[in-house]
Amino acid sequence: MIEAYLLVATGLLLTIAVALWRIARGPDPADRMMAAQLVGTSGIAIVLLLAAAGDDWAMLDVALVLALLAALSVVAFAKSVRRAGYGDPEDAPEHEPASRPPEHTDA
Amino acid sequence: MATPFDLALSLLVLVIAAFAVLGRHGFMAVVFFITFGLLLALAWLRLDAVDVALAEAAIGAGLTGVLLLVARSRLKALEPPLAPAPHPVLRAGAGVGAAAVTTGLVLAIPALPLSTGLQAEVMEQLPLTGTDNPVTAVLLNLRGWDTLLETLVLLAALLGVWTLAREIDWPGRAGRAHRTRPDGVLAQFGRVLPPLALVIGVYLVWVGGHRPGGAFQGGTVLAAAWIVTVMAGLLPAPRVDDRTLRTALLAGPVAFVVLAVAGLLADSVLVFPPDRAKLLLLGLEALLAVSIAATLAMLVFGAPEDRSGRDP
């Protein structure tokens, strides 16, 4: 069984290699980020298989952390597309304030 | 014995690092670096270092990616002039030097004398340390001194980031204001994920007493919960002079110092009495997790900034 788990895990590494090709190739930032998501999901699956192969189920906590934080960089990425990382990625462009209020900061 | 899986994983890690360092495209390098942390976590699992794998998964694959993406988008917004390419001679020299270092290391690996390590000593002391997880025992008890200094390094980094604030922005809320549509995907995401992350973070801190886990791994997950809440626009980032925030930042290091001084009065620095070690360690771990979570999250939010025209 251990060999079978590791074999499937090696197959998943191959899908990661394919996703890496897409990250390198692009062409859009969205493509690269999407491929990174695939790497994340494959990585979680590999952790599950390694836990079974090593019969060490404490490793499942690593999968839990990865699954929890997988979307964190996507959120940061989606935000980074607008207003240097702070605006709403879902806002339609016309919702953007056309001009900012005047600033009185020079004392 | 090394399997094809180990060979393939090592090779992939090297390829990813090569793209992150040598690739021409900046955003691509950052994305490669995010996947780098994830594959490193797998490598740590294969080396039976589950505690390290947890830390790498939380920090390397989670937090560092956010830091890099935010910093990169802000750099792009500033449109800095391109950096000049280094002289080809310098580049060739760097290549030769780096290759020499790697070759030397590769040649040295089989020649290194085999050491038995310290696990026997740690296992001998383990019943007296107040925890069943040997890594937690080393981190908090046997080498607690290192961990105390580490928490101070975290605080020092935060102070360094805060010194970059302009005087007129100080003391404001950390970072800039995040806007989101209240009924949007991001806001919903921000409502569901942080409670789960809170539970899992607390679980990791608690489980560190007897299995892989601990204050650093749990603290990072807690930090992630806070970061998502702020990025989803559900909570504003705290003011940097907020008393609760400052208490949270200092709780862990202060508890550590108090324990060290108390131990000094009784016996010697950072020696826990074995009969009360379990309780002390659990309390210390909980406070450390709070401090680490607060510090890491504040490092991601950044120094207070101009918020005019941005607050909703």
Add this chain to the structure above:
Amino acid sequence: MNLPIWMPYALCGAGLIGLGLYGLLARPQLLRRILAFNVMGAGIFLLFGALARRGEIAYADPVPQAMIITGIVVAVSATALALALIVAHAGAGGGEGLPSDTPGGGKRDERGDDDARDDAGHDRRIPGRDRRRNEREGAAR
């Protein structure tokens, strides 16, 4: 061939150290240098952790593990500080690299770090001090 399990990871660590070192010395962009520094650090951790796994041991030695966890946390705090510094450096008009990297007015890196396509999604406004200055000038005009 009966390679011990730690061997590929030790070799990988050695390779990462070389790659990171090269990037640290030869890449002009500060962001890349931070990545390279992290790659180098990860290589050192991996080499250390793999070497600790040698010999006849039933479980991984906890002392190197604790040291590596400490190292990872210190590395991320140093990275956060370094990133804040390079953003501040660029905000003060310093550019992507350091001025001392231009011995005798070296050539510009014509190809730059990014293709144009990647820039499409990014905010062109200049935050902070520079934006305020631009607006004052705009008002004067």
Add this chain to the structure above:
Amino acid sequence: MLDALTLTLIGLGLGFFAAGSVGLIRFPDSPSRLHALTKADNLGLGLIALGLAFQVPDLGSLLKLLLVWALAIFSAGAAAQLVGRVAVEPDDGLPDSTER
């Protein structure tokens, strides 16, 4: 018997991952790639988690296995929305260079 079931399910899971990566290479544009990816790889993860569920020693690990899958699906849903938005509309429509 249980082992055979596990092997079948994780093999199927690998198949879905493979299908997802083929989509990642072959599909012509970002939205269709996203479409192929988010479905295939989360189904693959689900099958692998289901396959391994026959091997876990205790209820806690079983719950963790389920939680991992649920979290992955939830995150992938949000992530696909956010990335998809960027893919469809990479420019944020701000009056950037014309503003001043």
